[in-house]
């Protein structure tokens with residue numbers, strides 16, 4: 284890979300591998316992931332449970348759980364490789380340059396501290412605010428995320444808030460330092476659709492205002508279609524398709540992407556039997572050889588299990604990791620497949 | 625219409641809130657208020673609504689896990705609202721079953737697949753051991769699991785497989801009515817599709833009747849013949865699937881519909897997007913008048929004082945609103 288980082292990229296992840304090395308097996312949670320997020324862009328990371336979405340977020344945040352490590356690759360935030368930072372340096376980056384919103388806000392809010400104290404702590408630590416400044420900042424942030432009476436909320440403890448309110452507090456904390464990148468890991472999965480719509484609109488509007496890029500992690504393609512500029516489909520630790528949102532829905536190319544879209548019951552049109560993808564995501568300690576989707580792929584052919592396909596550009600800004608699109612001489616990629624020589 | 629299998633009238637469930645050392649009653653949660661509907665044998669009634677709207681409580685009243693505080697539940701022509709053990713077990717427990725959202729917490733982690741599926745048979749039937757085993761193996765196969773894995777424990781199965789186990793167990797007594805409470809909410813779309821197809825096949829094969837609870841409108845639309853929309857314990861709108869989705873009349877249904885993100889929002893009717901402000905009020909202190917008036921974009925004075933009665937607005941289409949959408 285070239286060292287030149289496009290100047291409008293907020294985040295570039297190159298060939299990332301996050302593995303858990305155990306005595307008996309190697310768990311390859313992330314295994315060759317490439318990802319790029321431009322400034323002000325909302326990129327959605329989608330895929331089934333266990334394909335490595337959360338681990339991607341945790342790797343960027345420098346929060347890989349114990350037992351796991353980044354064994355290769357680079358994570359460039361504004362051109363700076365986060366994988367090379369010391370723990371102390373990373374601590375300064377976290378919350379200031381990149382922050383994360385989790386699915387269950389209760390687990391990331393401290394139950395013993397008031398909402399105000401938790402926001403103020405971030406402002407004091409990262410921005411060196413005085414107590415007065417931090418207090419005013421906290422009030423501003425809370426009104427920014429839609430609380431009518433921020434002053435009253437400042438003294439409340441998290442358990443007194445509803446799920447939707449807590450998630451808004453988490454967003455306030457995540458945006459406190461106007462980071463380059465906000466990672467939102469299933470931020471609305473635990474919420475009702477009406478609250479979900481509020482939170483997604485809020486997240487978008489605010490990131491526009493503070494000019495942060497967003498990495499939206501979700502398994503819900505429908506959510507994606509409404510908020511993301513670009514979608515990256517992930518399977519078994521790798522990106523398998525990346526495209527602007529409209530293109531992905533109009534012209535899904537990877538058999539896995541097509542399979543995912545086919546599974547979704549529609550809210551309109553005729554009701555027909557659902558299609559589903561056979562089998563399940565491979566375990567990361569026993570990845571199949573070659574294309575990782577091959578054991579479940581309805582159009583797999585003999586070349587597929589031989590080697591991992593590379594990312595191919597099928598149209599501008601639209602890449603696919605599948606031999607059907609790899610026009611390399613000698614493959615000519617018809618689905619039924621000429622056997623490779 | 626022939627006699628419905630399930631007929632619910634004016635059903636209410638109010639839980640006391642107790643607090644303090646003496647557990648004195650400090651208030652009430654109005655979990656379900658005045659809900660009525662009929663469900664034909666072989667049909668599926670979908671129930672949608674936000675968290676806390678009373679969907680699960682309604683299901684639990686029907687299967688009589690709780691005893692409703694008012695109203696009646698008539699199952700197959702018999703009033704079962706206040707039945708007690710052992711009559712309850714004899715006449716309801718084997719004929720109505722419930723499948724829950726989280727198959728993991730509802731399965732005993734120490735039991736094997738086979739003994740989970742067989743267990744209900746011990747209680748209700750006097751089958752020989754070998755007969756039981758053969759019967760269980762049959763069921764296991766029918767829900768798409770490998771009988772060779774019958775000695776495995778729940779944690780050795782994936783989420784979707786665990787939901788299949790829960791379904792096999794629910795089927796063991798050959799029930800007539802299954803209350804499926806968010807059966808696919810915790811699953812990936814790919815697995816969700818598999819489970820929904822399975823429920824569909826089983827319905828056809830065994831003539832099952834379903835109450836299908838979900839907060840996901842697309843899923844409910846796919847699964848149901850009729851759909852009930854609930855808010856704060858009350859029925860807002862009840863109609864056949866096609867009328868409800870193509871021609872909803874209740875402001876809350878409209879709000880729910882427009883909040884649904886959709887990958888294929890095409891078709892004739894371009895929905896105006898109504899993002900509801902605020903959150904659902906507390907069910908221990910529901911608003912007076914129409915319970916939806918605090919969030920309804922069309923609320924007027926009358927809505928704040930007078931509870932709208934559920935009334936017919938078209939054939940097979942009922943609604944509780946003073947000012948239905950035209």
Ligand SMILES: Nc1ncnc2c1ncn2[C@@H]1O[C@H](COP(=O)(O)OP(=O)(O)OP(=O)(O)O)[C@@H](O)[C@H]1O
Pocket residue numbers: 303310311312330331332333334335336337338339348349350351502566567
């Ligand atoms: N601490 C750990 N030790 C070993 N393996 C782990 C650990 N944490 C996660 N994994 C594995 O890494 C893989 C990726 O997990 P990850 O949490 O990123 O999935 P995900 O895509 O976020 O799924 P979900 O949609 O369920 O949240 C999984 O197979 C998981 O079992």
Ligand SMILES: Nc1ncnc2c1ncn2[C@@H]1O[C@H](COP(=O)(O)OP(=O)(O)OP(=O)(O)O)[C@@H](O)[C@H]1O
Pocket residue numbers: 639640653654655673674675676677678679680681682839907
């Ligand atoms: N045993 C109980 N005691 C007191 N309150 C209860 C009890 N069970 C339910 N409630 C309350 O009744 C209301 C309705 O709850 P219910 O679980 O039926 O809603 P739901 O629509 O199933 O919600 P969800 O989508 O979150 O499952 C809620 O306010 C809930 O807190």
Ligand code: SF4
Pocket residue numbers: 537538539574575576577578580581582583584587592604605606607
């Ligand atoms: S490379 Fe082969 S197996 Fe993989 S997705 Fe493409 S066709 Fe299917």
Ligand code: SF4
Pocket residue numbers: 874875876914915916917918920921922923924927932944945946947948
């Ligand atoms: S009765 Fe009034 S408040 Fe209730 S839904 Fe109808 S218009 Fe809205």
Ligand SMILES: [Mg+2]
Pocket residue numbers: 336337338
């Ligand atoms: Mg995750």
Ligand SMILES: [Mg+2]
Pocket residue numbers: 679680681805
């Ligand atoms: Mg429920």
